Amino acid sequence: MSTRDAKLERAREEFVAQWGAMGSQWGINRTMAQIHALLMTAVEPMNTDEVMEELQISRGNAHSNLKELVAWGLLRVVVKKGERRDFFEAEKDVWQIFTIVTRERKKREIDPALSVLQRCAEETRDLESSEAVAFHAQMRQLEEFVGFASKVADRVGSMKHGFAVQMAAKLFI
Amino acid sequence: MSTRDAKLERAREEFVAQWGAMGSQWGINRTMAQIHALLMTAVEPMNTDEVMEELQISRGNAHSNLKELVAWGLLRVVVKKGERRDFFEAEKDVWQIFTIVTRERKKREIDPALSVLQRCAEETRDLESSEAVAFHAQMRQLEEFVGFASKVADRVGSMKHGFAVQMAAKLFI
DNA sequence: TCATATTTTCAGTATTGAATGAAAATTCAA
DNA sequence: TTGAATTTTCATTCAATACTGAAAATATGA
Numbered sequence: 001m002s003t004r005d006a007k008l009e010r011a012r013e014e015f016v017a018q019w020g021a022m023g024s025q026w027g028i029n030r031t032m033a034q035i036h037a038l039l040m041t042a043v044e045p046m047n048t049d050e051v052m053e054e055l056q057i058s059r060g061n062a063h064s065n066l067k068e069l070v071a072w073g074l075l076r077v078v079v080k081k082g083e084r085r086d087f088f089e090a091e092k093d094v095w096q097i098f099t100i101v102t103r104e105r106k107k108r109e110i111d112p113a114l115s116v117l118q119r120c121a122e123e124t125r126d127l128e129s130s131e132a133v134a135f136h137a138q139m140r141q142l143e144e145f146v147g148f149a150s151k152v153a154d155r156v157g158s159m160k161h162g163f164a165v166q167m168a169a170k171l172f173i
Numbered sequence: 174m175s176t177r178d179a180k181l182e183r184a185r186e187e188f189v190a191q192w193g194a195m196g197s198q199w200g201i202n203r204t205m206a207q208i209h210a211l212l213m214t215a216v217e218p219m220n221t222d223e224v225m226e227e228l229q230i231s232r233g234n235a236h237s238n239l240k241e242l243v244a245w246g247l248l249r250v251v252v253k254k255g256e257r258r259d260f261f262e263a264e265k266d267v268w269q270i271f272t273i274v275t276r277e278r279k280k281r282e283i284d285p286a287l288s289v290l291q292r293c294a295e296e297t298r299d300l301e302s303s304e305a306v307a308f309h310a311q312m313r314q315l316e317e318f319v320g321f322a323s324k325v326a327d328r329v330g331s332m333k334h335g336f337a338v339q340m341a342a343k344l345f346i
Numbered sequence: 347t348c349a350t351a352t353t354t355t356c357a358g359t360a361t362t363g364a365a366t367g368a369a370a371a372t373t374c375a376a
Numbered sequence: 377t378t379g380a381a382t383t384t385t386c387a388t389t390c391a392a393t394a395c396t397g398a399a400a401a402t403a404t405g406a
Contacts, residue, residue, distance in 0.1 A: 008305045011296040015312070018289040024392095025282050027200055029364065041308050048383080058366045063384065084374070084381065092311065094318045109198055116191040123184040132181045135214050138265060139188070145267045197362095202394065221353085231396045236354065257351065257404065 012041050016055070027108070031057060032065045036074055039090035045078040047085045073100050095161035106153040114150055117143040185214050189228070200281070204230060205238045209247055212263035218251045220258045246273050268334035279326040287323055290316040 016037040023033025034055055039046060046054070052062045066088055069075040074097065078087040091097055121139035124132050156164065189210040196206025207228055212219060219227075225235045239261055242248040247270065251260040264270055294312035297305050329337065 005302065008297055008300055008302070008308060011293045011312075012308060014296075015289065015293045019286075022282070022286055022289070025200065025285070027198065031364080041311060043304055043307065059383090060367065060385080061365050064365090067384090086383085094314045098318065109195070112198070113192075113195055116188065116195070120184045120188045123187075124181055127181055129178065129181065131216055134216065135181060135185060138214055139184075141267045145271065204394080232353090233355080233397070234395050237395095240354090259353085 015041060027105070029065070031055070031061055032068055035062070035065050036069055036090060039075060039088060040092055042090070045080070045087035045089040047083075047087050049085075051088075072104055093161075095164065099157045099159075102153055102157040106150065106157070110146060110150045110153060114143065114146045117146060188214060200278075202238070204228070204234055205241055208235070208238050209242055209263060212248060212261060213265055215263070218253070218260035218262040220256075220260050222258075224261075245277055266334075268337065272330045272332075275326055275330040279323065279330065283319060283323045283326060287316065287319045290319060 016034050019037035020030045020034035023030050026033070035051055038051065038054060048059065048062050048066060051057075051066065052059060055062070066075065069090075070077060070088070074091050075088045076091070078089050080087050091100070117139055121136060121143055124136040124139065127133070127136065159167075189207050192210035193203045193207035196203050199206070208224055211224065211227060221232065221235050221239060224230075224239065225232060228235070239248065243250060243261070247264050248261045249264070251262050253260050264273070290312055294309060294316055297309040297312065300306070300309065332340075
């Protein structure tokens with residue numbers, strides 16, 4: 001049994017480490033991604049000290065990233081009876097995770113872009129030089145596209161899993 | 174006329190600065206995003222010195238980011254007759270930009286994730302403890318989802334603009 | 347070929363964002 | 377209340393990444 005447990009342990013450690021490394025790529029910080037990976041593959045909810053111990057990180061770091069993950073909705077706080085400390089458990093449903101991440105990324109990546117583009121388009125709407133007209137047209141095109149992306153993100157983010165799968169199947173497979 | 178040119182100039186500077194700031198959010202470095210913004214709104218192709226001058230950046234920085242943008246396919250090198258220096262012009266078509274960015278992001282964000290998940294699933298395929306089974310199932314679910322995302326990215330990235338718009342219209346508007 | 351223009355490299359420096367850890371604040375049971 | 381357990385904050389430190397600028401390499405044309 002110990003060989004097999006070791007195998008699992010290794011695989012899990014690899015997952016946590018790699019998922020963390022990929023976090024950076026995704027605009028999510030490494031620790032945050034690691035904690036999420038750790039809890040996604042945890043059998044039981046974990047408390048702050050367990051997370052610190054497992055990932056070898058400081059209390060402050062564990063605390064702030066746990067907080068952030070709860071704020072995103074990727075973790076839930078669980079109260080254990082007879083326990084004073086907070087325990088955390090991860091959202092494990094893949095579609096849920098996806099919609100949450102979609103919402104967050106839209107907020108951070110799409111919405112600000114859209115408002116910049118709207119502003120720049122607005123500010124040059126009445127100019128008449130050919131350069132200004134070209135600039136304005138470029139802003140409008142970008143605005144239209146990003147606006148569309150924003151709508152797509154909203155729709156996808158609020159779809160039920162089943163519907164998404166069904167729709168996707170028609171389109172892409 | 175000078176008032177109006179000033180307006181345009183201000184709007185363009187705002188666009189370049191903000192697009193640059195958003196680059197970070199997007200996992201693209203600030204200078205790279207700024208150069209792209211600058212050239213997307215340039216009437217004529219620009220050379221390295223002009224970019225350096227406009228953005229107040231060093232030659233090395235300008236050089237490496239111009240190179241990177243060319244590698245992505247977001248800029249093209251233009252040879253001007255009677256000019257020894259390279260000039261750069263941006264891809265301005267929004268759909269082209271989108272497909273290029275989609276391809277890059279897939280390469281950096283989706284493909285590595287998929288291979289981690291496949292490996293972790295594979296490594297735990299034969300284990301029998303309930304924890305291992307749960308872990309394996311979780312990896313498989315993630316793998317399935319990310320694999321699907323990978324397909325979607327491929328399809329979208331190779332669609333023609335017209336088709337994408339048509340399809341999107343049906344789905345989302 | 348040689349001199350000059352241009353591009354490329356890269357060691358050193360700066361900037362930014364994340365992590366630490368200890369102190370302060372809060373919570374809770376007795 | 378009180379004091380121990382727990383959470384939260386935040387000034388400082390650290391690490392990763394981006395940027396600089398000058399030197400080396402390369403290309404051009406006289």
